[in-house]
Amino acid sequence: MTLLSQLWNRKIEKxxxxxxxxxxxxxxxxxxxxxxxxxxxxxxxxxxxxIAECDTVLTSAYAEMFGIPIALFGALYYTALFGITLALLDAKRLLVFMVLGLASGTGFLVSLVLIGIQMFLLEAYCQFCLLSAGISIAIFLILFLMFWKRVYSRVF
Amino acid sequence: MVKYKHMEQNAQPAQQDLTKKERKQLRRQQKEETRAQESKKRKVQRLGMWLLAALAFAGAGGGVVWLVQKSVPDLPVAGPAEILAQDQVKGSDQARVVLVEYGDFQCPACASFYPVVKTLTEEFRDEIAIVYRHFPLTSVHAKAVITARAAEAAALQGKFWEMHDLLFERQREWVQGDEQELLVQYARELELEEELFLEDLNSPAVRDKVEADRVGGLQARVNSTPTFFLNGERIQNPRSYAEFYDLIVAALEQEN
Structure with missing residues (x-):
């Protein structure tokens, strides 16, 4: 608990x-x-x-998990990411940044896996899936840059 | 310091009567009030920000669903085991054995299966129903959709199978040549009303029919053409006419 409150009390700026x-x-x-x-x-x-092969990707066995389309997980993920980012803007706390980093890192890894499935298992691509993967990767890189410039040097 | 005191006295003459302690207290009170006001203002701003974000997501989500809903074809989508009113059927639609083909007019394999299927139709006549559905592979076949629509436009004038046959027989010609011109030529050859044919070729009804077929194919996990379903069950493409013939005979025997 003390660690959490310590992280909460650390503020990040700019x-x-x-x-x-x-x-x-x-x-x-x-x-x-x-x-x-x-x-x-x-x-x-x-x-x-x-890229007209996107039907191949979107109807493949990898397009669903537990009967739920990956796209729905994606929509929920982006909604959560937006919410956490807004919370971080609202209260500039280190703890919120860490939650955001964790979420974005997970999204980054999942995106890599999904690109890998398209490249190696399906050998077919879907532009909407690649766009989403690109967005996740871009978000992760922005947050990594932010960590480097604004968090690492100032907080630690 | 003196100047400051002077100004303050000018601004608030009532404070002249207060003691130094009381004045300090008053100032603190005022400061707290402005701070409270500011914090209230900030609270409203934050609430506004969250509300705006929630509204933006709800609005965007709703908008996307609405747009997608609008693009859904009006026609029902047929499963591989059923025959719907919109389907193109040869033989008897009351037959107990139904062969459904998902095809693409531009696909070479479909063209080589075409005489096989045609002979089967003639062989079994009213014993089986043969259904042709469109599954245009747009990524590799740029002219697959327009030819599918041409067959459906011909169907509206009662000549689906005639156009279907012509498209397979002359596949090489229209794949290499100007398909717009050639389609009109084929329509004339089949004695279709040319203007009506051209109008139907781009009509929403014909587009929807081709799209409904394609969506049905996707749902049945079709991913190549031709794909055949015999009584709703996907079959490996037979390697010869005899093999295909035997499969249908077996299905007929099973039904009888």
Missing amino acids: VVWYLVPVLIFSFLGFLDAAYLTATHYLQAPVGCSL
């Missing part, structure tokens, strides 16, 4: 310019994932105009 892009990317990621979730449940055409 992070708006890192967090606003994270908010924007999270929102875009949410739109992308919400679109794929909606097409999944409404059985609508996805519009695979750029």
Whole structure:
């Protein structure tokens, strides 16, 4: 408990310019994932105009986990990420930053796995999935930069 | 210091009567009030920020669902075991053995299966129903959708199978040539009403039919063409006419 309160009491400053892009990317990621979730449940055409193999990816066995489409997990992930980022902007606490970093790190790893599945197991790509993976990776890199510039040097 | 005191006395003459201690207290009180006001203002701002974010997500989510809903074809989607009113059927739609083909007019394998399936149709006539559904592989076949639509447009004038046959027979011609021009030529050859054909070719009804077929194929996990379903069960593409024939005979025997 004391560690948690210590982390809570540590404040981090000058992070708006890192967090606003994270908010924007999270929102875009949410739109992308919400679109794929909606097409999944409404059985609508996805519009695979750029890379037409996306049907192969989106109907593959890897598109679902426990009967829930990966896209829905994605939409929830981006919503959570947006919420945590907003909380960090609201109360600039080290603890909130660590939660955000943990969430984003998980998203980063999952994105790498999903890209790997498309590359090596399916040998087919879906632009909406790649876009989402790109967004997750970008968010992680922004947060890593922020950690380097604003957190590591000042707090530790 | 003196100047400050002077100004303060000017600004608030009532304070002249207060003792030094009382004045200090008053000032502290004022400071606390402005702080409380500021904190209240900040609270409202924060609440506004969270509300705005929640609204943005709800709005965006709702908007996305609405847009996707609008793009869903109006037609029902058929499973591989059933025949719907919109389907293109050869033979008897009352037959107990149903062969469903998911095909793409531009796919070479479909073209080589075409004479096989046609002979089967003639062989079994009213004993089986043969259903053709579109599964255009748009990534590799740029002309798959337009030709699927051409067949459906011909269907509206009662000549689906005639157009279907022509498209497979002359696959090489329209794949290499100008398909827009050639489709009109085929329509003329089949004595279709040309203007109506062209109108139907781009109509929402025809687009929806092709899309409904494709979605049905996706749901049935079709990923290559041609894919055949015999009484709802996916079969490995037979390597010869005889093999295909035997499969259908076996299915007929099972039903009888």
